[in-house]
Amino acid sequence: MAMFNWFKKSKLKNDSVNIAIAGVNPHTDNxxxxxxxxxxxxxxxxxKWCAAVKKNNIKFKSQYKQAIQEKIKTGKFRNPHCFPEYFDNQFDYIAIDFETANKNRVSACAIGLVFIKDYKIAHKVSFNIKPPITEKFSPFHINLHGICQEDVDHWEHFDELWENELSKYLNDSLIVFHNASMDLSILKNLFKHYNISGFDISYIDTMHLAEKSGQPKKLEDLAAKFxxxxENLHDPVSDAKTCAFIFNELIDIYPGYEKLIRKLNHEEEIQKQRKSQVSTEVKNDNIDxxxxxxxxxxxxxxxxxxxxxFLFSGELTQDRNDxxxxxxxxxxxxxxxxxxxxDFVVIGADYGWAKIQxxxxxxxxxxxxxxxxxxxxxxxxxxKSAN
Incomplete structure (x- = not known):
């Protein structure tokens, strides 16, 4: 496990240049x-972006200028550096956000990742994900994030994405979620569905951190406060970026945040599953x-x-906090x-059998x-209550 490079709020930078057309800093060392x-x-x-930069009397590094000219002239340019090797796979942390095709946690259809290194955004990327064949897109979720079946048809299932890409860095950095009860649950369900092993993830939840800090818990409220x-609510990269900036604000307010870091480990998950297994006789008894x-x-x-x-047990179709x-x-x-x-026990998938007893x-x-x-x-x- 790599050592985390904790940072101060004042040093976190977007590393972009504020001109008419959004781009990156022409002087960046990244x-x-x-x-x-x-x-x-x-x-x-x-x-157009290049022209706007020049109009602002900003000069490019010579190698950057050559890359721009090649892309404009030929329409093609290939990044000579590989990710994450360029950064030695060492990041301060990675903020991630999932979107789903429907209410089921295993129906992930996109993931956004924002990588922070040396107090700056080192890289940000999103991947569409092809959900399991049984998971259909609901109209509500399509309207929410704009992703539909046609958008994911030619993308990989999560197990392929994990093997080919995500496993390269998610095991080696601190992962930051906002509302881990949603995104962490999605990750757990995907690992379980695809029988993925070998994961060992350290994570922290900005919603939990906000609660400990006496701050509002919702992403929108925290963003407004700070x-x-x-940029685009329910776009996975935009939400991950917002989560990253919120985390940076909160760790200044709550210096003991490191105590809130938790682990998601394959072996520990297996042990939990074994402990939760019950006999067929008990399961049938619970149904009765x-x-x-x-x-x-x-x-x-x-x-x-x-x-x-009211007591809640198991995986609910709605966010438990809500x-x-x-x-x-x-x-x-x-x-x-x-x-x-x-008076009432509300049960979802994988409810606690002992509670029913x-x-x-x-x-x-x-x-x-x-x-x-x-x-x-x-x-x-x-x-009923809403009516």
């Missing part, structure tokens, strides 16, 4: 970044218990959330364990009346 800009730029746009421009304590749609319509205790906020905003109380003070024990032996709601039941409850 040759990879400049050549990558030239290689990917549309020649007419590059020509006067960080969100869930059916016994579930409620009808009519009963859901009559639920009064106020002063009721679900908790919904309960609290309607006067309910979030519980961390199954006790007599719980505890519900049965309390209901049958302590005369409690704990009800079990599925993901769809809870969604119906939210819809």
């Amino acid at each position: 040759e990879f970044l400049f050549y990558d800009f030239v290689a990917t730029a549309y020649p007419p746009h590059l020509e 006067e960080i421009e969100i 218990i869930i059916q016994e304590y579930s409620i009808s749609k009519v009963e859901i319509q009559n639920i009064d959330i106020s002063n009721k205790g 679900c908790k906020e919904f309960i609290i905003s309607n006067g309910g109380v979030i519980k961390s364990g199954v006790t007599s003070k719980v 505890k519900v049965h024990e309390l209901n049958s032996k302590k005369n409690c009346n704990i009800k079990i709601l599925s993901n769809s039941d809870f969604n119906l409850l939210k819809e």
Whole structure:
């Protein structure tokens, strides 16, 4: 594992030049970044950008000028440097953001990565991802991020992208998420779905860091507070870049942030899965218990959330923090364990089997009346409350 190069806020730079047409700093020492800009730029746009730079009396390095001339003249230019070798695969951290095709965490359709090195953006890149064949794009998510099936048809599935690209650097740098309950869960589900091993990732969640710092938790609210421009919300690179800048602000406010760094390790995940495995007999018993304590749609319509205790277990179809906020905003109380003070247990995929057993024990032996709601039941409850 590489040593992390922690940095100060005042030194973090975008390394771009603020002229009429966005580009990179013509004086940058990051040759990879400049050549990558030239290689990917549309020649007419590059020509206009070059003219705007000259108009501002900014001179290029000679090798940069040659690269620009080659691209404008031939329409082609190949970056002579390789990534991540150019940076010796050493980064301060990498901010990442996923987009999904639908509500399922395994349906990742794009990932954006922003690499920070020596207090600057060293590289930023996005990859479209072909979701598993069973994961279809929902109209809601297409409208959210603009990615549809046709955009991913010729891209790799995540296991191929991991082997060919992501595994080169995600195991060797600190990974920064905003709302790890979403993006980290996506990563975990992808590893599990494709049976990927050998990952050993250190990560930190800016939402958790913001909460510890007494700051607002939402990306948009944090960006507004720190006067960080969100270039394109739900574009994976834009969101990853915003996450990177927010992280840099928060570590100044909360010096003990290193204690919040966590690990995602293949061997540890295997151990967790083994511990969570239960016998077929127990699973069948749980199904019977869930059916016994579930409620009808009519009963859901009559639920009064106020002063009721709710506990969540398993992978939900909606963000867990949003679900908790919904309960609290309607006067309910979030519980961390199954006790007599719980009124409803909301279960998703991979719910805790022991919690279901505890519900049965309390209901049958302590005369409690704990009800079990599925993901769809809870969604119906939210819809009812919104009307």
